[in-house]
Amino acid sequence: MTRSSLNRPILVVDDEADIRDLMEITLMKMGLSVDTAEGVNIAKKKLNENKYSLVLTDMRMPDGSGLEVVEHIMSNNMDTPVAVITALITAFGNADQAVQALKIGAFDYLQKPITLAQLRTLVKSAVKVQDENQNAPIAPPPVQAAPKSVAAAPVVSKPTDSTWGQNEWADVENTLSEKNKPTISQVVPQKIVDNITLPNAVAPSMEKRRVASVAAVAPVAETPIVPTAAPKVSGSLKRDNDVPRILGSSQQIEEVRRLIRKLADSNVPVYISGESGSGKEQAARSIHELSSRADKPFIAVNCGAIPENLMESEFFGYKKGSFTGADQDRLGFFQHAHGGTLFLDEVADLPLAMQVKLLRAIQEKAVRRIGDAQEVKVDVRIISATHKNLENLVESGAFRQDLFYRLNVVTLKMPPLREMHEDLERLIVHLLHKHHGTGIRMTASARDALLHYGYPGNFRELENILERAVALANNNTIDVEDLQINHQPMSLDAEQFPLTEGLAATGLPNFQMGHTQLQDYLDDVERQILQQALEYTRYNRTQAAKVLGISFRSMRYRLDRLAIE
Ligand SMILES: Nc1ncnc2c1ncn2[C@@H]1O[C@H](COP(=O)(O)OP(=O)(O)OP(=O)(O)O)[C@@H](O)[C@H]1O
Numbered sequence: 001m002t003r004s005s006l007n008r009p010i011l012v013v014d015d016e017a018d019i020r021d022l023m024e025i026t027l028m029k030m031g032l033s034v035d036t037a038e039g040v041n042i043a044k045k046k047l048n049e050n051k052y053s054l055v056l057t058d059m060r061m062p063d064g065s066g067l068e069v070v071e072h073i074m075s076n077n078m079d080t081p082v083a084v085i086t087a088l089i090t091a092f093g094n095a096d097q098a099v100q101a102l103k104i105g106a107f108d109y110l111q112k113p114i115t116l117a118q119l120r121t122l123v124k125s126a127v128k129v130q131d132e133n134q135n136a137p138i139a140p141p142p143v144q145a146a147p148k149s150v151a152a153a154p155v156v157s158k159p160t161d162s163t164w165g166q167n168e169w170a171d172v173e174n175t176l177s178e179k180n181k182p183t184i185s186q187v188v189p190q191k192i193v194d195n196i197t198l199p200n201a202v203a204p205s206m207e208k209r210r211v212a213s214v215a216a217v218a219p220v221a222e223t224p225i226v227p228t229a230a231p232k233v234s235g236s237l238k239r240d241n242d243v244p245r246i247l248g249s250s251q252q253i254e255e256v257r258r259l260i261r262k263l264a265d266s267n268v269p270v271y272i273s274g275e276s277g278s279g280k281e282q283a284a285r286s287i288h289e290l291s292s293r294a295d296k297p298f299i300a301v302n303c304g305a306i307p308e309n310l311m312e313s314e315f316f317g318y319k320k321g322s323f324t325g326a327d328q329d330r331l332g333f334f335q336h337a338h339g340g341t342l343f344l345d346e347v348a349d350l351p352l353a354m355q356v357k358l359l360r361a362i363q364e365k366a367v368r369r370i371g372d373a374q375e376v377k378v379d380v381r382i383i384s385a386t387h388k389n390l391e392n393l394v395e396s397g398a399f400r401q402d403l404f405y406r407l408n409v410v411t412l413k414m415p416p417l418r419e420m421h422e423d424l425e426r427l428i429v430h431l432l433h434k435h436h437g438t439g440i441r442m443t444a445s446a447r448d449a450l451l452h453y454g455y456p457g458n459f460r461e462l463e464n465i466l467e468r469a470v471a472l473a474n475n476n477t478i479d480v481e482d483l484q485i486n487h488q489p490m491s492l493d494a495e496q497f498p499l500t501e502g503l504a505a506t507g508l509p510n511f512q513m514g515h516t517q518l519q520d521y522l523d524d525v526e527r528q529i530l531q532q533a534l535e536y537t538r539y540n541r542t543q544a545a546k547v548l549g550i551s552f553r554s555m556r557y558r559l560d561r562l563a564i565e
Pocket residue numbers: 245246247248253274275276277278279280281282283345386387459460463
């Protein structure tokens with residue numbers, strides 16, 4: 001499949017009408033055409049009769065399993081990527097089914113509840129998987145296709161795919177937006193800005209509410225704003241050609257770009273700090289792409305998502321027969337990244353035992369696969385990141401000091417979005433135009449709410465809010481309710497999530513000595529906190545774990561233990 005084959009519809013297979021509708025609306029908002037099937041048999045029939053660019057199938061349906069849909073596609077050699085949608089994978093749950101689906105040919109899986117961002121990423125991956133199949137093989141050295149473990153799910157990016165490697169954003173846009181419209185990447189940012197003119201009517205009451213730092217931002221109209229009468233944004237949204245992933249003109253972002261360029265020239269380990277969604281991975285990819293390693297792999301590993309018992313084999317690989325189930329030789333992340341960059345995301349979540357092994361591999365520049373007597377030299381540049389305070393973890397003994405010094409030769413700090421206030425309006429306009437074309441409008445109150453929100457989830461949250469708002473908007477006009485955000489003032493400290501307010505308001509349950517069991521009481525408190533964190537992050541478990549300062553693994557375990565769906 002080429003990107004143009006996304007002109008073919010996507011087939012959504014799910015027995016629940018609500019989910020089918022939601023996915024259909026979302027995919028259509030991405031400019032994609034969609035067909036649906038409410039069960040396995042109809043899906044097979046449709047697959048026999050039509051060609052699809054991608055199939056998304058639920059696992060459990062009344063007339064069969066999503067695995068049958070995957071098998072049908074594979075056994076008939078259909079050139080259609082298929083991804084499965086599973087119920088929540090718990091410690092004892094249905095991971096096996098997801099693994100089974102991957103084994104028989106699905107290229108990915110999603111867990112319910114699905115976020116819009118996940119869906120978008122999945123569509124991107126479908127295109128990428130096919131592109132890679134068509135253009136492969138290019139370096140690295142002979143490795144097996146990195147098998148995807150359910151929890152680890154490393155992103156193995158194709159090393160020399162310049163289109164994808166250079167500018168993922170522009171690529172998504174080219175892939176997903178209406179083909180004939182000039183897209184944001186075809187129009188220089190200044191031009192977007194020039195296309196936007198001041199609304200004629202300026203409501204004085206709204207004018208007063210403008211804050212000093214957005215003085216450059218346009219006055220606000222009370223009526224819906226069409227693109228040609230949208231707020232005028234002065235200056236351009238800075239996007240340097242050599243660091244296209246990092247947008248913004250604020251001083252902090254300029255400094256980030258300067259450091260990225262500088263660090264790209266050297267091989268020193270870089271530690272990227274910053275809140276969740278603030279662009280740490282984008283910065284890591286930018287360093288890689290600007291470095292002499294750009295044509296070699298960039299391997300991103302989410303350390304918090306790998307089950308502890310799989311860590312060693314995932315990082316270092318194994319020899320066939322070294323343990324039950326090791327039915328073939330397999331390389332680990334280090335060898336996959338040979339010559340390139342290994343990005344250790346959420347590095348604070350590495351268990352201590354693994355920290356020792358990692359330190360050794362970094363110091364020795366060599367790895368030994370499980371079951372292998374020989375060490376193999378590896379040339380890997382390490383970039384690490386976490387949203388946690390690594391220094392505090394070193395102090396508390398949860399993170400090894402020696403590894404900390406190894407990783408943290410240079411620190412790059414990503415600023416939170418709320419500190420880039422002068423960029424905010426331009427970013428909103430940019431993202432809306434980029435992903436949704438120029439036909440989308442916004443009311444003055446929605447704009448006001450967006451400009452005054454605190455974005456604890458940073459860029460990622462902004463993208464999600466806009467994406468959801470576009471999906472919910474009536475008549476292509478985003479209103480304040482479509483944003484579904486808590487109105488949180490900009491001045492709020494990062495640590496003061498509304499969650500704290502929520503908890504204080506709720507109060508602790510009464511502990512009745514002699515009647516209440518301590519464990520039941522603590523479970524109740526924990527359940528309340530988890531539920532609030534989930535509500536706050538709109539059921540994004542990764543984000544919720546981050547907000548609570550626990551690992552994803554721990555979050556999963558707790559949700560499972562307390563039977564929180
Ligand atoms: N400065 C930026 N300019 C443009 N887009 C950005 C910027 N920072 C982040 N983004 C976008 O925000 C989203 C999240 O970015 P990224 O994954 O790099 O964040 P992160 O800090 O690594 O998140 P996490 O801590 O959750 O792993 C991505 O879609 C990315 O494109």
